[in-house]
Amino acid sequence: MAGPDRPPTSRDLARLAGVSQATVSRVLTNSPRVSPDTRARVLQVLAEANYTPNALARAMKTGRTDTIGVFMTRVTSPFHAALLDEIGRLLGEVGLHMILWNIEHDPEEEVSKVIQQRLVDGFILTSATYTSKLHTIAVASGTPTVLIHRGIDGLDCDQVVGDNWQGAFDAGRYLVEAGHRDIGLVTLKHTGNTSRDRDLGFRAALAEAGVSIKDSNVISTNVAHADGHAAARELLSAKKPPTAIYTVTDLLAFGLLDGARALGVTVPDDVWVVGFDNTDMASWEAFDLTSVNQPVHDIVKAGIDLLRRRIADPTAKPTILALPCPLVIRGSTAHTVVD
Amino acid sequence: MAGPDRPPTSRDLARLAGVSQATVSRVLTNSPRVSPDTRARVLQVLAEANYTPNALARAMKTGRTDTIGVFMTRVTSPFHAALLDEIGRLLGEVGLHMILWNIEHDPEEEVSKVIQQRLVDGFILTSATYTSKLHTIAVASGTPTVLIHRGIDGLDCDQVVGDNWQGAFDAGRYLVEAGHRDIGLVTLKHTGNTSRDRDLGFRAALAEAGVSIKDSNVISTNVAHADGHAAARELLSAKKPPTAIYTVTDLLAFGLLDGARALGVTVPDDVWVVGFDNTDMASWEAFDLTSVNQPVHDIVKAGIDLLRRRIADPTAKPTILALPCPLVIRGSTAHTVVD
Numbered sequence: 045m046a047g048p049d050r051p052p053t054s055r056d057l058a059r060l061a062g063v064s065q066a067t068v069s070r071v072l073t074n075s076p077r078v079s080p081d082t083r084a085r086v087l088q089v090l091a092e093a094n095y096t097p098n099a100l101a102r103a104m105k106t107g108r109t110d111t112i113g114v115f116m117t118r119v120t121s122p123f124h125a126a127l128l129d130e131i132g133r134l135l136g137e138v139g140l141h142m143i144l145w146n147i148e149h150d151p152e153e154e155v156s157k158v159i160q161q162r163l164v165d166g167f168i169l170t171s172a173t174y175t176s177k178l179h180t181i182a183v184a185s186g187t188p189t190v191l192i193h194r195g196i197d198g199l200d201c202d203q204v205v206g207d208n209w210q211g212a213f214d215a216g217r218y219l220v221e222a223g224h225r226d227i228g229l230v231t232l233k234h235t236g237n238t239s240r241d242r243d244l245g246f247r248a249a250l251a252e253a254g255v256s257i258k259d260s261n262v263i264s265t266n267v268a269h270a271d272g273h274a275a276a277r278e279l280l281s282a283k284k285p286p287t288a289i290y291t292v293t294d295l296l297a298f299g300l301l302d303g304a305r306a307l308g309v310t311v312p313d314d315v316w317v318v319g320f321d322n323t324d325m326a327s328w329e330a331f332d333l334t335s336v337n338q339p340v341h342d343i344v345k346a347g348i349d350l351l352r353r354r355i356a357d358p359t360a361k362p363t364i365l366a367l368p369c370p371l372v373i374r375g376s377t378a379h380t381v382v383d
Numbered sequence: 384m385a386g387p388d389r390p391p392t393s394r395d396l397a398r399l400a401g402v403s404q405a406t407v408s409r410v411l412t413n414s415p416r417v418s419p420d421t422r423a424r425v426l427q428v429l430a431e432a433n434y435t436p437n438a439l440a441r442a443m444k445t446g447r448t449d450t451i452g453v454f455m456t457r458v459t460s461p462f463h464a465a466l467l468d469e470i471g472r473l474l475g476e477v478g479l480h481m482i483l484w485n486i487e488h489d490p491e492e493e494v495s496k497v498i499q500q501r502l503v504d505g506f507i508l509t510s511a512t513y514t515s516k517l518h519t520i521a522v523a524s525g526t527p528t529v530l531i532h533r534g535i536d537g538l539d540c541d542q543v544v545g546d547n548w549q550g551a552f553d554a555g556r557y558l559v560e561a562g563h564r565d566i567g568l569v570t571l572k573h574t575g576n577t578s579r580d581r582d583l584g585f586r587a588a589l590a591e592a593g594v595s596i597k598d599s600n601v602i603s604t605n606v607a608h609a610d611g612h613a614a615a616r617e618l619l620s621a622k623k624p625p626t627a628i629y630t631v632t633d634l635l636a637f638g639l640l641d642g643a644r645a646l647g648v649t650v651p652d653d654v655w656v657v658g659f660d661n662t663d664m665a666s667w668e669a670f671d672l673t674s675v676n677q678p679v680h681d682i683v684k685a686g687i688d689l690l691r692r693r694i695a696d697p698t699a700k701p702t703i704l705a706l707p708c709p710l711v712i713r714g715s716t717a718h719t720v721v722d
Contacts, residue, residue, distance in 0.1 A: 111482075111502075119471070120663075125464045132458070132485035141497065143450075144483040146471035158480065163450075269667060302668035324459070328608060329641035330669035 061089040111141040112351065113164040113187075115155065115178060117148040117171040118267065121295055122323040123338070127170055127193060130344040138352065140165075147171065152178065159185050166351045172196050174235040188354040192347035193338075194236045195364070202350040203364045204343050208238050208320075209245035211336035211369030212292075215318050216249025218371055219288045222378075224316065228261045228286035230275045230296055242292040242320050242336075261286050265296070272299020273306070280309050288316035288377070294323045297333050301376065316377040320369075332375035339367050400428040450480040451690065452503040452526075454494065454517060456487040456510040457606065460634050461662040462677070466509055466532060469683045477691065479504075486510065491517065498524050505690045511535050513574040527693040531686035532677075533575045534703070541689040542703045543682050547577050547659075548584035550675035550708030551631075554657050555588025557710055558627045561717075563655070567600045567625035569614045569635055581631040581659050581675075600625050604635070611638020612645070619648050627655035627716070633662045636672055640715065655716040659708075671714035678706050 058065045063082060070078045071086040078086075112135055118124045128144070135142050143164055147155050159167070159181050166188040172179045172195065182189045183201045195203040219227055229246060232239035250257055263278060265271040272291060276299065279286055291297050297319030304311055311317055319326060322337035346365055353360055397404045402421060409417045410425040417425075451474055457463045467483070474481050482503055486494050498506070498520050505527040511518045511534065521528045522540045534542040558566055568585060571578035589596055602617060604610040611630060615638065618625055630636050636658030643650055650656055658665060661676035685704055693699055 118468075119458065120461075120464045120468045122459075122461075125459045129457075129459045129485065132483070133487075136485070136493075142483055142485070144471070144481055146468065146475070146481070148472075154475075269663070298667070298669065305668040324608070328637065329644040330637065 057086070057089055061086045109163065109165055110139065111143055111164045112166050112168055113143045113145060113158075114168045115145050115147050115171065115182075117146065119146060121267065121293075122325050123294060123321040123340075124170070126323060126340055127344065130340050131168060131170075131192075131348075134341075134344050134348050138348065147178065152176065156181050159187070166190070166355050168192055168347060168351065170194060172236065174237075186358075188351055188358060190347045190351040190354070192343055194238050195366075197237065200362055202347070202354060202362050204347040204350065205237065205366050206338045206343060206369045207366040208241035208369065209248075211320065211338075211371070212242040212245030212290075213249045214369075214371050215290055215320070215336050216246040217253070218373075218377075219290065219316065219318065220250060220253040220255050222288075222316075224286075224288040225255055226261065226284065226286045226288075227255065227257055228263070228275075228279045228289035229257060230263045230265060230272060230279075230289060230291035230300065232292055232296075233264050233266060239292045246290055267293070267295065269295055269299040269302070272296035273303040274299075276300040276303025276309075277307065280304060280307055280315065285309075286315065288318070290318040290320075292320050294319040294321040294326050294333060294335055297335065297376075298325065298331055301331055301333070311376050312378045318371075318377060322372050326372070326374070334374045334377040335372055336369050337372050338369055342367050396425070396428055400425045448502065448504055449478065450482055450503045451505050451507055452482045452484060452497075453507045454484050454486050454510065454521075456485065458485060460606065460632075461664050462633060462660040462679075463509070465662060465679055466683065469679050470507060470509075470531075470687075473680075473683050473687050477687065486517065491515065495520050498526070505529070505694050507531055507686060507690065509533060511575065513576075525697075527690055527697060529686045529690040529693070531682055533577050534705075536576065539701055541686070541693060541701050543686040543689065544576065544705050545677045545682060545708045546705040547580035547708065548587075550659065550677075550710070551581040551584030551629075552588045553710050554629055554659070554675055555585040556592070557712075557716075558629065558655065558657065559589060559592040559594050561627075561655075563625075563627040564594055565600065565623065565625045565627075566594065566596055567602070567614075567618045567628035568596060569602045569604060569611065569618075569628060569630035569639065571631055571635075572603050572605060578631045585629055606632070606634065608634055608638040608641070611635035612642040613638075615639040615642025615648075616646065619643060619646055619654065624648075625654065627657070629657040629659075631659050633658040633660040633665050633672065633674055636674065636715075637664065637670055640670055640672070650715050651717045657710075657716060661711050665711070665713070673713045673716040674711055675708050676711050677708055681706050 055065055058068045063086060067078060068086055071083050114131055116124060116128060119128055132142050155178055167182045169179055169182060169191050170193045172191050179191060179196055179199060190202040192204045195205040231243045263275040265275055279289060289300055291300060297317055300317050301311060309315055319333050319335040322335040325331060326333040326335045350363055394404055397407045402425060406417060407425055410422050453470055455467060458467055471481050494517055506521045508518055508530050509532045511530050518530060518535055518538060529541040531543045534544040570582045602614040604614055618628060628639055630639060636656055639656050640650060648654055658672050658674040661674040664670060665672040665674045689702055
């Protein structure tokens with residue numbers, strides 16, 4: 045009998061049941077070419093060995109793994125952690141498992157190989173950028189693919205994103221309508237549509253109101269808390285610092301707030317701060333951050349629905365959705381109009 | 384020719400190469416029973432179809448998937464997100480992929496089934512508790528298994544944890560030596576060894592110093608920021624509130640600090656706060672939290688090393704490691720001795 049230190053193989057089971065391996069295979073695949081007696085004997089041995097028909101064997105047979113591959117970067121960012129948690133939760137609700145590839149740590153060639161291996165029934169990409177080819181490789185692989193959170197303009201596949209441009213526009217209009225004229229913008233260097241649209245939408249709102257934004261008030265930086273912290277020090281130590289700063293992610297906003305704290309600059313009395321994502325942490329007293337809300341649940345739900353539709357019907361016409369991102373006002377901005 | 388909307392199957396490839404499916408299989412498995420001409424023709428078709436020998440087929444043949452299954456809860460907690468990121472990073476460094484199961488969202492029976500399916504070469508469990516049977520099911524499945532971060536006393540498998548008891552003891556001694564006599568303890572209801580040892584070690588330090596801890600100063604709660612927040616309100620609104628509060632995770636400490644903020648209680652002037660985990664966020668100005676450090680990198684590195692050793696030699700004697708967790712002092716505690 046196979047002990048717990050070695051899983052029973054179909055060879056072991058065949059020996060135990062006194063049948064050939066081929067017969068074990070036939071029982072596992074519900075072939076009609078097995079007598080009821082033999083089937084019963086094999087199934088009893090399987091049960092005694094605590095044997096679940098091997099998922100790999102089943103996958104080879106059915107072509108389905110009930111597993112979705114998720115490509116993501118930066119699980120340590122509060123927004124991406126919440127996104128990952130929601131993907132796992134909603135996949136679990138429909139009986140699907142998740143393989144997570146953190147593409148931050150894997151070279152692109154390695155990830156490309158993984159894509160070709162067809163380990164999964166579908167791909168979810170949450171971190172597409174214009175400088176990566178992974179999304180085109182995924183779509184070309186023929187495995188059903190959905191982009192969520194970050195989209196790629198014109199890519200012929202299912203995509204569900206937040207309406208980053210409109211959310212950013214509304215944030216810009218809110219600051220302008222509150223009377224701010226010296227406004228700081230902290231944006232990201234990377235090439236995702238998220239940071240691009242959160243930048244362009246914000247600038248459009250200011251332009252529409254005739255408010256120009258000084259070059260020295262724009263900082264293009266990296267993704268970490270420390271980068272927001274450094275941006276605050278640069279913007280707030282200027283001779284005439286901005287009266288409001290908008291940034292394209294909450295994590296940068298937390299860094300901005302901590303940078304202001306380190307300088308003894310008071311929020312919102314001395315400077316307003318607006319983020320983007322509306323992570324849970326934005327509502328904590330430590331930050332109390334006004335932020336544009338990303339509808340994480342709705343984005344993930346719609347993305348998984350589209351992916352399942354595509355698995356069922358690979359010829360379905362691609363759907364591209366941009367869900368509304370409303371501004372949530374908190375204590376990092378004064379609610380009344382400033383002079 | 385199979386288009387990008389449907390991956391080529393071995394049947395498609397056989398048809399394209401003008402051979403049987405069995406011949407394609409023989410080429411893929413390097414069988415000697417294929418003529419050089421036929422092999423060349425099949426390989427050319429494979430190359431044209433951009434076909435990577437199916438990983439599932441390879442896994443069936445070699446018994447290896449180069450994939451490790453990780454069972455985790457609460458990826459939205461800053462500590463667990465950092466742990467997950469480090470697991471993905473270090474597995475990637477040794478050429479292994481990760482399947483992540485968020486066991487928070489899957490019923491235990493479902494997870495048990497997954498364990499039996501042998502989708503992976505090994506398991507990493509980061510969230511073992513005394514009320515779950517998953518670790519015993521994983522070990523009994525015969526798939527190499529390592530527990531990291533949370534251990535189970537007496538379980539006969541590889542385990543790498545932080546020395547939670549000693550870290551908590553040192554935190555307790557630090558508060559006692561600073562002169563605190565009214566001390567609050569915010570602990571967790573769940574049944575992991577982490578919260579248990581972080582509770583017992585702390586109490587042991589106080590007992591050794593002859594400092595008793597009032598029942599009304601002990602709160603047993605759940606894992607979220609909001610739970611720490613509620614604990615702060617309860618402890619700090621007492622007639623004689625504690626002068627120091629220790630809690631078993633940073634996330635609870637962030638809630639405590641925000642609860643104090645909401646009440647207008649100043650840290651560390653009115654109350655000292657000590658956490659456990661030393662997450663990156665503990666160093667942010669918003670929290671500036673004194674915390675017991677968990678050596679995440681060392682824990683994950685040692686855990687993966689043990690798992691790879693066990694995959695290579697399933698009969699190796701289990702190793703159990705508890706790595707040191709030193710106290711990191713920051714602004715949430717005054718550095719000098721209080722009266």
